[in-house]
Amino acid sequence: MAEPQIDGQEKPTLAFLGPVGTYSHQAAYDRFGSTVTYSERQTITDVFHALSPSVPLALIPQENSIHGAVIDTYDLLRSPCMGKTSFVRGDVVLSIKHSLVVRKGVRLGEIQHVLSHEQALGQCRAFLREHLPTASLVPYASTAGAARALLSPSIDGLDPLKCAAICSRVIVSILPELEILEEGIQDNNVNYTRFYLLAYSDHTAIPPPSTAPPTQRHALVRISYPPGAMAEKPRNQTRLLNALDLYVIRLDRRPSPLPIPFHDVYFVEVEEETMTDPSWTNQVMRGIQRVSKQGGEANLLGMW
């Protein structure tokens, strides 16, 4: 049951990629502190599907400055519920510093397997190539989940005493049986991950973030072109993106879920440059209408 707040109102529940100690948990806590009730899930997909009237908020990683887009997240953003009952309502950026963590006593030369979220493995490629070139890389649902696995008697047949995890240094304060072998092992010291805050329905009771933007100045629009027009694909794509006619800060493309080879879905993040234009929300809506008039399908997945 959710904890009651001082004013008698229940705190909203926020789903995040657990267990405690993930970067997602840190990002959520930085943004919401003790104003929400935290509910952990095992995978990004589980976090996304937790969104419901009883779990009105969810935080999912969207992109990393070294390794790029979080593929699971973009695949989930293709879901029909996006723009209908689930919306992007904010973003959070977290500085990421990875550590190589082992069970106490394990030395670098003994490591044969490195466990972590595929994003973290991808962000530490140079370190792994130089220091653990023969180690196998074992993808895990989360960095903290990988660290926890080191404490199990066997990891899918692997000896935990020959394994390391890549995760945040906070793990060793949560799990004192583990220790840090190397710190700051990401390819670049400037390493940030951006997360999308999702909200169920047009839920407005989101606790105000500490750095609330004065107006809505970001929007995420999903665009696809008619399946029948495959022969004209390049022309259609350009036409639909031109029709939107908004200031684009990010463009992503994933295969459409339809069984049509090379049929794509575009995710266009747009921004209001001046932060002062009160008519911007209407401009976004007009851009979406223009895409529809050109025969495209455009959905507003969120504004914040």
Ligand SMILES: O=C(O)C(=O)C[C@]1(C(=O)O)C=C[C@@H](O)C=C1
């Ligand atoms: O596994 C975690 O700790 C997460 O929160 C996921 C995640 C991601 O998917 O990008 C978040 C931040 C880092 O980039 C590494 C992993």
